Amino acid sequence: MKKDIMICGVGGQGTVLASKIIAASAMDEGSAVHSAETIGMAQRGGSVTSHVRIGEGAYSPLIPVGGADLLIAFEPSEAVRNLRYLKKDGFVIVNRVPVKPTTLGSSEGYDGKEEIAFLQSKCDCLVVDSDALCAPFGSSKFFNVAVIGAAAGTGKLGIGADTIRNTIVRIVPERFQEKNLAAFDAGSKIGVNQYANQ
Amino acid sequence: MSKQYVMGNGAIALGALKAGVNLVAGYPGTPSSEIIETVAKYPHEGTYVEWSVNEKAAMEVAAAAAYCGARAMVTMKQVGLNVASDPLMSLAYVGVKGGMVVVSADDPGPISSQTEQDTRRFAEFARIPVFDPSSPEEAFDMVQEAFVCSEKYKTPVILRPTTRVDHAYASIDAPDTFKAKEYEGFVKDSKKWVIFPRLSYLNHAMIEKRNVEIGEEFSSCRFNTVSGDSNKAVIATGVSYAYAAEYLKDHPEIRLIKVGTPHPLPERFLLKALEGVSEALCFEELSPYIEESLLKLIGKHHLELDVRGKLTGDVPPSGENDADSARRIISRFLGMEFDETGADHAGAPQPPMRPPVLCAGCPHRASFYAVKRAMKGKKAVFCGDIGCYTLGNAMPLDMVDTCLCMGAGVTMAQGFDHMDPDAVSFAFVGDSTFFASGITGVVNAVYNAADMILCVLDNSTTAMTGHQPHPGTGRNLMATPVEKVSIEKILLAVGVEKVVTVDPLDLDAAIAAVKECAALKGVKAIIFKSPCVAITKPDKKLRVDSETCIGCLRCIKEIGCPALSVTDGKAVIDENLCTGCGLCAKLCPVNAIGGAEG
Numbered sequence: 160m161k162k163d164i165m166i167c168g169v170g171g172q173g174t175v176l177a178s179k180i181i182a183a184s185a186m187d188e189g190s191a192v193h194s195a196e197t198i199g200m201a202q203r204g205g206s207v208t209s210h211v212r213i214g215e216g217a218y219s220p221l222i223p224v225g226g227a228d229l230l231i232a233f234e235p236s237e238a239v240r241n242l243r244y245l246k247k248d249g250f251v252i253v254n255r256v257p258v259k260p261t262t263l264g265s266s267e268g269y270d271g272k273e274e275i276a277f278l279q280s281k282c283d284c285l286v287v288d289s290d291a292l293c294a295p296f297g298s299s300k301f302f303n304v305a306v307i308g309a310a311a312g313t314g315k316l317g318i319g320a321d322t323i324r325n326t327i328v329r330i331v332p333e334r335f336q337e338k339n340l341a342a343f344d345a346g347s348k349i350g351v352n353q354y355a356n357q
Numbered sequence: 358m359s360k361q362y363v364m365g366n367g368a369i370a371l372g373a374l375k376a377g378v379n380l381v382a383g384y385p386g387t388p389s390s391e392i393i394e395t396v397a398k399y400p401h402e403g404t405y406v407e408w409s410v411n412e413k414a415a416m417e418v419a420a421a422a423a424y425c426g427a428r429a430m431v432t433m434k435q436v437g438l439n440v441a442s443d444p445l446m447s448l449a450y451v452g453v454k455g456g457m458v459v460v461s462a463d464d465p466g467p468i469s470s471q472t473e474q475d476t477r478r479f480a481e482f483a484r485i486p487v488f489d490p491s492s493p494e495e496a497f498d499m500v501q502e503a504f505v506c507s508e509k510y511k512t513p514v515i516l517r518p519t520t521r522v523d524h525a526y527a528s529i530d531a532p533d534t535f536k537a538k539e540y541e542g543f544v545k546d547s548k549k550w551v552i553f554p555r556l557s558y559l560n561h562a563m564i565e566k567r568n569v570e571i572g573e574e575f576s577s578c579r580f581n582t583v584s585g586d587s588n589k590a591v592i593a594t595g596v597s598y599a600y601a602a603e604y605l606k607d608h609p610e611i612r613l614i615k616v617g618t619p620h621p622l623p624e625r626f627l628l629k630a631l632e633g634v635s636e637a638l639c640f641e642e643l644s645p646y647i648e649e650s651l652l653k654l655i656g657k658h659h660l661e662l663d664v665r666g667k668l669t670g671d672v673p674p675s676g677e678n679d680a681d682s683a684r685r686i687i688s689r690f691l692g693m694e695f696d697e698t699g700a701d702h703a704g705a706p707q708p709p710m711r712p713p714v715l716c717a718g719c720p721h722r723a724s725f726y727a728v729k730r731a732m733k734g735k736k737a738v739f740c741g742d743i744g745c746y747t748l749g750n751a752m753p754l755d756m757v758d759t760c761l762c763m764g765a766g767v768t769m770a771q772g773f774d775h776m777d778p779d780a781v782s783f784a785f786v787g788d789s790t791f792f793a794s795g796i797t798g799v800v801n802a803v804y805n806a807a808d809m810i811l812c813v814l815d816n817s818t819t820a821m822t823g824h825q826p827h828p829g830t831g832r833n834l835m836a837t838p839v840e841k842v843s844i845e846k847i848l849l850a851v852g853v854e855k856v857v858t859v860d861p862l863d864l865d866a867a868i869a870a871v872k873e874c875a876a877l878k879g880v881k882a883i884i885f886k887s888p889c890v891a892i893t894k895p896d897k898k899l900r901v902d903s904e905t906c907i908g909c910l911r912c913i914k915e916i917g918c919p920a921l922s923v924t925d926g927k928a929v930i931d932e933n934l935c936t937g938c939g940l941c942a943k944l945c946p947v948n949a950i951g952g953a954e955g
């Protein structure tokens with residue numbers, strides 16, 4: 160399998176763990192993996208991306224513009240910001256819930272609706288709602304695992320759900336495992352449904 | 358042996374451990390910090406590892422180890438090498454016995470740094486070898502090779518990774534446990550280890566001669582490669598090589614040259630690699646180092662070769678390269694077309710700007726706010742420094758007037774006082790920065806009878822670089838319990854007569870402390886003590902009662918906490934972000950902010 164997956168969001172949303180889980184799972188299935196993270200200043204509320212490159216032929220850690228098979232966006236405007244990385248027939252999974260910029264000013268009134276509509280008009284996408292998805296778990300911190308579930312459910316991730324569940328058990332601290340597995344399954348259900356509808 | 362999926366920094370750590378490194382020291386700095394953290398994390402026998410108080414200390418601790426014949430590694434970000442340059446320049450003359458590798462991580466962009474300096478220049482300036490990895494895998498091999506080179510030529514050797522190599526993950530085959538090398542110990546020989554003008558004169562000549570030999574050896578080094586045979590060549594270095602190689606993977610005929618050992622220049626390798634080439638594009642980041650080296654080579658050997666790169670405007674002078682710029686720049690140079698493979702994104706709405714901000718509940722916000730309130734309407738200069746608290750410059754706080762380099766805030770506040778005695782001079786310094794390079798500045802201010810207020814923002818960690826311990830935390834990397842070094846006692850000891858410690862989240866007390874200090878002459882210090890929110894559990898979260906909220910938005914306009922936003926004209930708190938610090942509640946005029954139920 161050869162797949163370039165880009166994960167994007169706002170610093171603090173948990174994109175790094177998501178990319179770690181995907182990378183570790185792909186390796187468990189025998190693929191070569193390279194990945195890259197945004198670390199440093201931007202982690203304090205700036206735009207962050209993770210690049211996960213599965214399969215041989217990835218010379219560099221960064222996905223070229225127009226090269227991503229799958230874009231997983233934790234935030235609507237971040238999906239739009241990074242859309243240029245998506246392939247022509249690539250797939251987008253995007254969270255509908257916006258993260259509003261801190262300072263008042265030009266972006267006042269930003270609610271993510273225009274961005275979601277734009278994405279839907281331009282590409283094949285699955286829109287998820289982190290608030291609804293994570294409500295049973297008491298914190299949107301579980302969205303990173305839930306959204307991997309959604310990606311796996313659609314079949315666009317190309318990694319088996321069992322492999323990912325095993326990875327979660329391996330790398331998530333024990334006291335958070337149960338909720339993370341449940342979040343993964345909840346996401347997965349949404350992904351499977353979307354797939355069935357197509 | 359097992360496969361480890363690690364960051365480039367982890368690969369460097371594993372490579373050093375595999376080389377039997379005896380001592381590793383460093384000071385945190387993005388993108389280098391995870392090297393030391395990885396060394397400390399893996400099971401290792403006999404390897405001493407420390408976070409030093411700053412890079413100069415780390416370099417000197419490591420130099421002693423290398424004098425003993427032990428293998429030593431020092432790690433830092435590129436600006437750290439400026440701090441450590443005094444010992445490094447002299448060490449380059451004296452030389453070493455055990456292998457010594459100086460890892461200085463460059464940061465093209467810059468992504469998290471003050472400068473876009475190029476450590477290859479430093480290597481050339483210090484007349485020592487430098488290795489430039491293009492991937493984590495190569496960094497793993499290079500660090501081991503660097504130890505060998507260092508021991509063979511008895512010189513410190515630099516490994517210069519860049520952010521995209523440091524923070525890229527790859528699988529590395531590494532042993533499961535590591536054992537440090539045996540070493541002889543220090544053998545006294547003052548003719549060798551005591552630097553004097555005569556020694557430097559002799560060694561300078563030796564170094565220049567030796568560098569020619571190293572350049573010759575590097576000419577057969579596996580890190581310098583060439584593929585293809587076209588008469589237009591692309592020469593790439595570091596991660597730029599990876600971008601170029603990926604773009605050219607379907608064009609094996611294009612001559613692609615990688616220079617992994619930029620100094621001393623592998624001349625013979627380059628002359629051979631460039632045979633039959635009429636035009637070469639240097640695709641590198643930061644400075645046109647290889648480009649200029651090539652121009653010298655052309656002059657020296659009277660070559661007919663057109664060199665393109667940063668100096669000719671073909672490659673941008675600043676910022677990082679990436680896969681996209683590789684495609685654009687190389688295709689233009691080669692006169693090739695490329696297909697647009699990307700999704701249509703025309704007409705996309707403009708995404709909001711997201712400058713980095715102080716976290717919700719960050720105690721620095723409260724410290725800045727207290728000073729701002731206390732000094733309202735008074736003339737004051739606010740000298741900032743390096744750390745999370747640099748972000749206090751953002752609106753609406755707007756409390757950082759200057760930021761130069763680590764420790765500069767203290768000394769600059771003193772300078773401003775001498776130039777404008779009517780304004781109250783403030784210096785804001787983080788706890789880690791205070792230990793790294795703030796103390797000398799305080800001594801200088803006391804000695805020179807300055808009037809200023811030092812604000813130590815003590816959050817009990819080195820937050821910006823990933824929460825490393827420092828002398829004030831009572832922890833070190835060898836897990837030995839140590840006494841906390843007291844900032845207060847240091848300040849009193851160097852002659853600061855007024856030292857107040859206050860919790861910045863106790864807003865009234867904090868404002869009163871600032872006002873009290875502002876009324877006094879001399880050097881005064883306020884230690885704002887409250888732990889970083891990333892290393893503590895949040896208190897009970899707050900919420901805004903929308904019935905009571907009058908929509909004045911004072912909370913948002915005054916403190917700019919990322920947990921606060923406006924919905925339908927009223928303030929709302931994002932409970933996922935709120936830590937319950939309570940600062941916003943203290944300035945709400947109608948008491949609309951209180952504890953959330955549940």
Ligand SMILES: Cc1ncc(C[n+]2csc(CCOP(=O)(O)OP(=O)(O)O)c2C)c(N)n1
Nearest residue numbers: 386437743744745787788789790819820821
């Ligand atoms: C010479 C030098 N070394 C290292 C760094 C990297 N660096 C940036 S901020 C920082 C320390 C910040 O810690 P502290 O002063 O405690 O402030 P905090 O981030 O905790 O608020 C360091 C080491 C640097 N910029 N310059």
